Amino acid sequence: MNFEYSEEQKLLKESIERWAQDNYSFDQRNASMNNDVGYSAEHYATFAELGWLSVPFAEDNGGYGGGVIDLAAIMEEFGRALVVEPVFANMVMFGGLLEQSNHAQLKAELIPQVIDGSLMGGAALYEAQARFDLSNIATTAKADGEHYAITGTKSVVLNGASAQKLIVLARTSGEQRDEAGLSLFLIDADAAGVSINRYPLMDGQQVADVSFDNASGVLISELGEAYGLVSRCMDRAQVALCAEAVGIMEVLNRATVEYTKTRKQFGVPISTFQALQHRMVDMFMSFEQAKSMLVGTLCELSDPETSAHDAQKMLAALRTLIAKTGKHIGDEAIQLHGGMGMTEEMSVGHYVRRLMMINLMFGDQGFYQKRFNQLAYQN
Amino acid sequence: MDNRFSSADLEFQQEVRAFFASEFTDEIKELIATSEETKAPAVKWQKILHKKGWVAPDWPEKFGGTGWSPVQKYIFESERCLAGAPDVVPFGLRMVGPVIFTFGNDEQQQRFLPRILESEDWWCQGYSEPGAGSDLAALQTKAVRDGDDYIVNGAKIWTTYAQHADWIFCLVRTGNFEKRQQGISFLLIDMNSDGIQVNPIHTIDNHHSLNEVVFENVRVPVENLIGVENQGWTYAKALLAHERTSIAGVADSKRWLMDIKEIAKQQSNADGTLFDDPLIQQRFSDIEIELMALEFMELRVLAKLSSGETPGPESSLLKIKGTEIQQALQELRMQVIGAYSGSLRIDQFNNDLQQQGSYARKEYMYGRAATIYGGSNEVQRNVIAKAVLGL
Numbered sequence: 011m012n013f014e015y016s017e018e019q020k021l022l023k024e025s026i027e028r029w030a031q032d033n034y035s036f037d038q039r040n041a042s043m044n045n046d047v048g049y050s051a052e053h054y055a056t057f058a059e060l061g062w063l064s065v066p067f068a069e070d071n072g073g074y075g076g077g078v079i080d081l082a083a084i085m086e087e088f089g090r091a092l093v094v095e096p097v098f099a100n101m102v103m104f105g106g107l108l109e110q111s112n113h114a115q116l117k118a119e120l121i122p123q124v125i126d127g128s129l130m131g132g133a134a135l136y137e138a139q140a141r142f143d144l145s146n147i148a149t150t151a152k153a154d155g156e157h158y159a160i161t162g163t164k165s166v167v168l169n170g171a172s173a174q175k176l177i178v179l180a181r182t183s184g185e186q187r188d189e190a191g192l193s194l195f196l197i198d199a200d201a202a203g204v205s206i207n208r209y210p211l212m213d214g215q216q217v218a219d220v221s222f223d224n225a226s227g228v229l230i231s232e233l234g235e236a237y238g239l240v241s242r243c244m245d246r247a248q249v250a251l252c253a254e255a256v257g258i259m260e261v262l263n264r265a266t267v268e269y270t271k272t273r274k275q276f277g278v279p280i281s282t283f284q285a286l287q288h289r290m291v292d293m294f295m296s297f298e299q300a301k302s303m304l305v306g307t308l309c310e311l312s313d314p315e316t317s318a319h320d321a322q323k324m325l326a327a328l329r330t331l332i333a334k335t336g337k338h339i340g341d342e343a344i345q346l347h348g349g350m351g352m353t354e355e356m357s358v359g360h361y362v363r364r365l366m367m368i369n370l371m372f373g374d375q376g377f378y379q380k381r382f383n384q385l386a387y388q389n
Numbered sequence: 390m391d392n393r394f395s396s397a398d399l400e401f402q403q404e405v406r407a408f409f410a411s412e413f414t415d416e417i418k419e420l421i422a423t424s425e426e427t428k429a430p431a432v433k434w435q436k437i438l439h440k441k442g443w444v445a446p447d448w449p450e451k452f453g454g455t456g457w458s459p460v461q462k463y464i465f466e467s468e469r470c471l472a473g474a475p476d477v478v479p480f481g482l483r484m485v486g487p488v489i490f491t492f493g494n495d496e497q498q499q500r501f502l503p504r505i506l507e508s509e510d511w512w513c514q515g516y517s518e519p520g521a522g523s524d525l526a527a528l529q530t531k532a533v534r535d536g537d538d539y540i541v542n543g544a545k546i547w548t549t550y551a552q553h554a555d556w557i558f559c560l561v562r563t564g565n566f567e568k569r570q571q572g573i574s575f576l577l578i579d580m581n582s583d584g585i586q587v588n589p590i591h592t593i594d595n596h597h598s599l600n601e602v603v604f605e606n607v608r609v610p611v612e613n614l615i616g617v618e619n620q621g622w623t624y625a626k627a628l629l630a631h632e633r634t635s636i637a638g639v640a641d642s643k644r645w646l647m648d649i650k651e652i653a654k655q656q657s658n659a660d661g662t663l664f665d666d667p668l669i670q671q672r673f674s675d676i677e678i679e680l681m682a683l684e685f686m687e688l689r690v691l692a693k694l695s696s697g698e699t700p701g702p703e704s705s706l707l708k709i710k711g712t713e714i715q716q717a718l719q720e721l722r723m724q725v726i727g728a729y730s731g732s733l734r735i736d737q738f739n740n741d742l743q744q745q746g747s748y749a750r751k752e753y754m755y756g757r758a759a760t761i762y763g764g765s766n767e768v769q770r771n772v773i774a775k776a777v778l779g780l
């Protein structure tokens with residue numbers, strides 16, 4: 011039994027931490043965010059050079075061959091630094107789907123470009139009417155010679171503003187809520203029939219709603235059998251987001267403790283008030299719960315003896331708890347900063363908004379708790 | 390990173406499971422569940438554990454303990470709760486025992502330890518006083534040296550099971566120093582001594598466990614002093630660490646959760662069983678998910694202990710979360726049972742549900758104490774604020 015990151019994983023984390031210390035102050039980070047595309051292309055290239063973007067990819071595909079724990083290790087660190095560069099969107103989502111694809115030629119061509127940072131992609135999966143349900147897909151794909159013609163609209167496509175290529179989940183058969191009959195397609199973002207309606211999210215990332223009107227796409231999954239493939243990719247994505255959230259929570263707690271030690275009212279640092287001390291202890295406990303659940307889930311997921319059912323149950327529990335503790339820590343961090351917590355000038359609000367965004371991605375607390383109830387209590 | 394037991398640990402788990410299957414018999418289960426009395430069933434079960442050599446997992450082998458690793462202790466606890474077996478009464482085995490084998494002299498060790506292991510002596514803990522609760526160092530009970538004796542005067546309060554006890558271990562004031570923690574001594578007192586009076590305190594769980602113990606010119610031989618005079622506070626603090634490592638009560642809470650689910654499955658509801666009700670499921674998962682996190686938290690602490698680190702303020706964290714979850718489960722148990730959980734009957738139940746309800750009520754009411762004793766949850770928060778957050 012051992013719940014620490016390995017030496018190698020620690021080195022990986024430290025390399026990100028050191029880079030962030032030297033190059034990613036809060037002001038530098040905001041400068042990145044305020045770029046037209048919402049991040050710094052230069053930084054992104056550096057991430058590639060330092061090898062971080064290769065972590066989750068298999069060695070056969072030119073990657074580092076990292077497992078879910080390696081992925082969590084780097085995401086926790088990206089969370090701490092509040093990195094706005096689209097590592098999650100491009101490496102975990104777009105790259106993750108590519109890696110699950112059965113299109114050997116495209117994989118061989120494109121994964122190396124994700125790893126070297128030269129290709130920006132987005133995963134166009136969810137639709138507005140579907141909330142967080144990945145089987146509720148109205149977008150259709152019709153065979154058209156060698157290719158497919160895709161028609162429909164996808165919402166909140168991460169990296170949608172910068173993506174050169176999109177992976178689209180579309181229906182090739184079945185009813186709108188069927189898990190069967192879904193397929194994945196690769197579409198050039200500048201292809202005819204693709205319109206991209208970009209906008210920023212509260213955490214600074216630039217996303218898009220994307221409409222397809224008979225846009226031409228290449229099939230990159232087994233026909234009608236993409237649901238399982240997407241779910242596998244989403245499992246990793248959930249872990250990556252939760253690890254990022256844990257990193258964020260740690261920073262919020264530290265920042266809050268530091269702030270209360272320096273802020274004086276009534277002639278003393280506000281950290282001397284027991285009412286606030288106990289609230290900070292509760293924040294610390296929420297963090298320890300979240301971290302413990304993350305670590306526990308990582309162990310379960312990387313144990314080959316864990317059943318698929320149990321893995322899903324753990325993931326649902328993890329996301330529920332991260333949402334709950336994240337909300338608690340985020341709210342308290344702002345409250346204990348007083349008026350300063352409300353300002354753009356302090357990093358606190360930026361961390362909180364990213365944390366909130368994470369808890370809106372692919373499902374909220376209610377969604378995952380209900381899922382947990384289904385997996386744990388209905389047999 | 391991995392959370393798997395070694396193959397030796399898995400074998401150990403099988404051994405423990407087999408032990409409970411054969412020794413925690415229906416007969417003893419029934420005795421514990423239905424006996425109005427606390428002491429006799431507990432002694433009977435502890436003697437069975439002792440025969441196997443497993444009554445004191447926390448003691449060193451040399452004094453009759455098991456020499457188990459932290460992981461083995463964790464496995465034992467889990468199996469005990471899965472079997473539904475009760476924990477040992479802590480005052481002798483978990484509290485004064487460790488003080489005696491750590492700070493007592495040879496004579497005291499030979500005199501007291503075997504009788505604790507055999508459950509021959511029943512101990513109680515005399516720390517708290519009317520004026521010294523969370524602020525324990527304010528204690529006033531005095532011991533004054535007179536020849537080969539101390540003469541003890543004062544009163545202890547909240548003394549659990551003093552009415553059954555043969556011995557009480559006390560913190561008493563033997564000196565007055567500027568620092569109040571100095572001048573406190575650790576004294577073992579025979580409950581049959583002249584001048585001791587035990588007055589019952591009636592509590593909201595309608596069960597008699599608490600007492601006031603009054604000392605009036607009680608003579609205690611100096612040989613009953615542990616360690617050095619005026620150094621008792623140090624020994625008591627060391628004991629607290631023992632008390633807190635298992636305080637999360639994860640294994641017990643998991644067992645309770647299982648039991649409450651079973652009860653909910655027995656209750657019918659408009660469309661199925663109560664357990665099918667989405668609101669009830671929500672209450673279950675609110676608690677179960679936190680309990681999963683707590684278990685990993687405990688395992689993380691355990692893994693640190695196994696690699697030789699000493700337990701730090703993590704124990705405060707485990708205590709707070711563990712007791713909050715226990716109380717949430719007690720509430721859920723009452724909620725699931727419904728009106729019968731108001732029942733005050735303690736025997737001759739009209740049906741199973743009434744028996745379960747009466748038990749639920751008692752657990753709930755007594756359970757309020759878990760956040761008060763063993764260092765209240767507020768005091769634990771003070772500890773974390775200082776030791777972890779540096780406030």
Ligand SMILES: Cc1cc2nc3c(=O)[nH]c(=O)nc-3n(C[C@H](O)[C@H](O)[C@H](O)COP(=O)(O)OP(=O)(O)OC[C@H]3O[C@@H](n4cnc5c(N)ncnc54)[C@H](O)[C@@H]3O)c2cc1C
Pocket residue numbers: 513514515516517521522523524546547548549550599758761762763764765766767768771
């Ligand atoms: C069921 C039960 C069994 C017990 N068994 C024993 C036993 O066998 N032997 C024994 O010696 N004692 C025993 N105790 C006593 C127990 O240790 C004390 O109750 C405990 O130390 C709290 O002291 P108190 O009751 O005087 O509460 P107080 O100290 O008066 O506390 C009252 C409230 O004030 C809060 N408070 C106190 N100080 C602070 C602070 N600095 N900051 C913030 N909040 C604070 C507390 O958290 C609590 O909520 C038992 C108690 C109970 C309830």
